[in-house]
Amino acid sequence: MARNSTATRALLLKAATDEFAQHGIAGARVDRIAAAAGYNKNMLYVHFGSKDALFDIVFEAAVAEIVDAVPFTADDLPGYAGRLFDFHFSHPQLMRLARWHSLERGVANADLAAIAKANSAKSKALAAAQAAGAVRAELPPGLLITLVVSMATAWSEGTPEPVTTAGRAAVTARRKAVVQAVEQLTTSRS
Amino acid sequence: MARNSTATRALLLKAATDEFAQHGIAGARVDRIAAAAGYNKNMLYVHFGSKDALFDIVFEAAVAEIVDAVPFTADDLPGYAGRLFDFHFSHPQLMRLARWHSLERGVANADLAAIAKANSAKSKALAAAQAAGAVRAELPPGLLITLVVSMATAWSEGTPEPVTTAGRAAVTARRKAVVQAVEQLTTSRS
């Protein structure tokens, strides 16, 4: 009953994010999204055009959220890994979204350019840090970044951990292991 | 026209593996599987019962193939990582299958037991290797295994790399990076 376009759009987007994160593109149901948001299905088409277009919008918003929530620090890779770990742990949906995207959409040419650009910026910063001696230079910067990200996200399966005491302890142990491993990859041998 | 049950079953299973690897459970189409195998859709139901049951069978076969194709060697983690990398590079479907499974099926209780069992066997072997001084003991064995596997599979997105000279070079560079990284995690500091 709000009769407010921007608020409606936000509610639909939120509901769509949940639905896509849980079921993917093929498994998502437009009716379910509309119902969860408390609107009629048609509003989705008024605002976003189609199911596929909606997924694109949802996904881009998620990526933007990740990118500016955890900034890249070339001279502190362990810290970066730790923050990435934390973010994905507290936002399991976004990780699921990314995985659905890679499976159902593949890596399109348009994405490749964006990824390459973002990656080369990070690589360049990391290469500089390596040249300055702040980071061990044994691994090529581009590959090192991928390995670090991979380890930081190794445990994010989308299903949130039970919040028991034991569960929490396991999570902090994992976080510590990730940070420690990245330290071993980036610190010069004594 | 073969009129041969076992051969038919194998053909259907092959087609189903391709279809599920590419589209997941929700995105897979039974008609497409049957057509790809050169049979009528009904054969799928005669042999496998339902789409979901078919996926289970496909998935279990894939897991079995991975497990006995690349054996775990606690005292040579870099080698294990390299072999895992190679296998997933040459069998991109199986990795996709595993990812579809984790997204669409989640981690069910039945799986948890099997995973825990397989993991604890590996952990135990790795802990022994660490105690013997063959592997650096800085990281807990269970966590170390996950990190290693995660790095070894960091690049398997399911889309096979173009087989250009440049593509091949990039792949070998990645493989080298993985092995090297695992070495750094497992070799004692000099």
Place this chain on the structure above:
DNA sequence: CTTCGCTGACTAACCGGTCAGCTACTACGC
């Protein structure tokens, strides 16, 4: 009274699953 936000009802296509029945192969009586 006009416009924006919104709804309920509808549809055409799709999709998993079923069923009656056809066809080729086998076994067996002669």
Place this chain on the structure above:
DNA sequence: GCGTAGTAGCTGACCGGTTAGTCAGCGAAG
């Protein structure tokens, strides 16, 4: 060797439920 009955393998046609997407129109706000 030869019909013939039985059966396993297989097919095309069908069905009911579901789903993305559409459309005409209603009601509130300015």
